[in-house]
Amino acid sequence: MRRRTSPSGFDTAGIRPWNAGIDGLAFGGDYNPEQWPDDVRLEDIELMREAGVNIVSLAIFAWATVEPREGEFDWAWLDTTMDRLHAAGIRVALATATAAAPPWLTRKHPEILPQRSDGTVLHQGSRQTYSIHHPVFRDYAVGMAERVARRYADHPALALWHVDNEIGCHNPRDWSPAAADAFRDWLRERYGDLDDLNEAWGTAFWSQRYGSFDDVLPPRDTTAFGNPTQLLDFDRFNSDALLDYYRDLRDTLREITPHVPTTTNLMAGSHKEMDYFSWADDLDVVANDNYTLAADPDRHLLLSLSADLSRGIAGGDPWILMEHSTSAVNWQSRNRAKQPGEMLRNSLAHVARGSDAVMFFQWRASKAGAEKYHSALVPHAGTDSDLWRDVVALGGAVKALGEVRGSRVVARTALVLDWPAWWACEQDVHPTQVQYPDQVLAWYKALWRLGVTVDVVPPSRDLDGYDLVVVPTLYLVSDADAARVRAAAERGATVLITYFSGIVDENDHIRLGGYPGAYRDLLGVRTEEFFPLQEGESVRVSGASLPGGGLTADLWTEKSTVTDGVEVIAAYDDGPLPGGPAITRRTVPAGGDPGTVSAAAAPVSTAGTAAAAGPGGSAGPGVPAGSAGSAAARSSTGSAWYVATRLSDEGVAHIARRVADEAGVLPSAAVPEGVEVVRRVADGVEFVFAINHTDAEVTVDAGRPAPLSDTDAALAAVVGTDLLTGEDVTSPLTIPAGGVRVVRVPV
Template identity: 65%
Template structure:
């Protein structure tokens, strides 16, 4: 695709900070005035002042409102909105308005519509009804972005560009003719020759050898299993194609407004598989993320913490923007339960505790029509005499009180490797078990560390691991030689490294590393697995050993694993086909490092015990140990002289932090009270203590 601005010609020093005109933390949400009459828009401004709103996303789904017919542009309502918000002291994350093409465009050019793998066309009537790779759609979208930039380039309310919206949310994989052509070009760039492609894809199997790139298709619905490397490369291509779309829109904006930062709202969470956000991060001036809890999940606050840590990891540790979450219920889950008392505040401050410098919602005012009319808003259908509105106003007050944490960073000595290619590759078909889910182990390990009060950084396998004393690799199925060496070097420097089953199995082409599993990590771990023994549904085995708390249960996966000299068996299978064989091993590395291998899926109790052992060995435990159900996270000033301790109580009982050995002393910012050794956190409440 044609670049508007080459990376070499762009000077990042001219980009102003996204929050340069915002005092303290950002607070607001998506604002859609085009849905409302004039009297409601005027009321909105007064209510925004009351709540303390200072940042809004505007015009996300406004293409058809701005351009109701091709070439006929109606700017009046948006001009008025931008001026009113500026007069009210509110900054704008102005969208490119391209998140959903207008009906006239898809009627005129139906060829831009995306397709599923079975050929089904995804038609107009929802949103994101476009193929990002189609040149016709691309030209129309770039033209709209340019119009927005030309009109509002110097508007004083413009804080940053909000490019498109949740790119890839509904169509992470497009199988249209345009996507097929772009896929072939991507493969040419990746492999150079069709011979290299054939080698990488192993096309000697099942007579799949290609004579030309022109013969290659996306992995469409086929009589049986599609080529696994073809599927993996299509996942890579699709993530890259969506990123390329963002880049083209961003570069169009940069050409006109080089001083205005650009971002798009990612969806970094345990549920978003389609895009490799570590590859996206260098292209964003600031990372922004959307996150929604799942009402049916009793541990949804833990998944929220994971997603916030993942957002911070994608941002490279820098502060980031929470662009969307919900004040209460959403509209798209099977049962859309409202949030519990205090949950709005707790959810918001969890994100702030873990690095967000702005808290925003979808949306400002709950819609009266459309597919999201039952999605909660900052102003609910019932108006301002509601718990939701009172909660919004209280949150605004709290965020103003916490303004001083802006720009501070979270520090962690524990890291978890998260890798989208391993996610994609480990869940392909024709594997030892189809029940394996990558995020199962990621989330299980994260929950165990969360319960121990350990703050975790999320890093890619090629990321810098030098700052970490504990590194966990859950199901890191696919690694390059360089990735494997990077992990090994962490242990050699003295870190405790823990690697789970189905890790290091294949190289970047999804070719099995021969000689025994776990392939790339055999030497580091001092183990060699000769065969996998996946368990049937409902089948469990007992695992015995001090490392797992004496006795634990395990399911899904076991292995026939041999250990080398110097490798210690710390837990073994006590029954089943592999009774007596190793389940968990440990090998000392270098002077102080260690490499652990976990060859099965332990139950929660066993994993908790193992995680506690690793935390103790690596010394990464928290300095303020939290009671059960209380989340404790700390942000630090750049010079390290000041920190802010966030204590979030997710239980129905008051909790106390601090002991004579580890006192909590400082000023509590939400109440103004002093903490002198101990801190009481009321049930379902939050306390933030400035220390130093």
């Protein structure tokens, strides 16, 4: 757990580890005893022991049970539950009980209800039916958090404060009067005066200039297109406000229990509304919830992306998987149960990618309420069920992996992701509707299938230490963040940037002089106009180093020219810009030489460059296509690739292999399709997670990969011990269909 001074000024050095008192990895889930009679609660404790549960989240939705009427409190059931859990050796992540307001509160204070952009009031009857901006609600929520903290501050079961729950899941944007007041206050703090606000928002357009902060409203439904920067700032404001709500509750807890760590469960990978990178320093440990989509055959890849993003938010530190599902959920259009072995694979894939916990929603499946069809550790069928037997087996597997705790994932590839760029990219009135996650997912999936482990990082993160940096659709970027990508290439990294990147600054103002704006000099590419393709239209791109017949692309093309020395890897065969560059590569000398690719320099013609480099160019000076070259060569020069169109999956896969090979980040042995191999590293040991998502037996190289050793591991030698079975294993390692192996390999 990171030690630092929190933004609120608290010194966190005295905070104990969240998993103190837990032997190895954490295993458990949300526990809601208030839904059950006492005989069931007693049975719960015995079943938790049987399953190996060592931590539960408690009292998340308990406000109306603890305080059924204002000022009347019933703590007895919670006292008893805390005592029973402690007696059973089970630690508690105790919630503030604020995730759903009790009915008496919204009846007494209807002004705390949130509103939609059209003014519709959202009423009591669900969860999170409150405006976190309203001071009345904040006072009540802080008061409840304080009562919980004072009552259980010294309870021996208390391990961690679970602040609220999935903050912003159902009320991430609010247009209520309280939100409008808070938005104006946020703008005053951000801009200081109206001149700066008017300049940032470009209010000279459409007579929008403001003469008073009191005139500013949240971006409500209006007659035409809204002000883009106003919309962007409203997204920033709401994310900041939700974080500020967390801080209010966290600071209340910390005043009373300065030694107890705090967190809240994020929803990284599935929720657009919160900029979780900006939340990281306020969390003593990062916790995340992840739910797979039953209809998506690539759901295990999306799970991996969410896990890698959680690790990126945590700055590489171990984190907590706070919720996922044992089987089906209740909120998809078709809630299909998980296949045999899928719960184990899902759980250990999170551990492979940095989680020190395997937790679920929830402990016992509810018999009433909106989530009664959501799976749980104890299903409706009870303990005489395959699911329960799988839960007990999973508990044993998690216990067997105890020594993995605290180890870290090592990655040499970074994928840059940014929430403000996401918000700005998906606004209206753009050349075409670009969905920000589209290219994030496309390039992540391609690297996953190559066996390349990826750190998902914000553009503000230092990129030193990464040999491959992928920048998909970073539409909005500041000068400082753009410089970090350039510095990575100048240091010797391979950088790949896709279309619609670097177009605007942090105020959503166009970077003039030609696209791709912030990256124009680095790439040696200058685009005059975008030529988005029509629905159903596609183009072919070809080059000498591409597979026969070239690659297919759609959605996006650009009218571009390139500067001297830029290789045209692929040109358009057809479409609106035949012969124009579609994929380019520029060699970046150590330390950079931006003067040679100035935006003011006269670019050579596309045709001339293509002719000089050949129809597709090559992988680099003296480096054959598909060859990584020597480490020394990579350290002296970097490269900057630009993909100016949306390639098909096959095209992305081809270019991803090219750049991964060039950067030297490919595994030493090919990873079979449908298999993930991820390594966690500690002093003197590596833990190799090999997870087979296919229905056939496979073999993988369990030896140390080339980037982490001087020579390849001897394939026939004993390489380590399978922690799940206790057996010595050799490489290649056999993994049964749908199975998992976790091998301890001495370094």
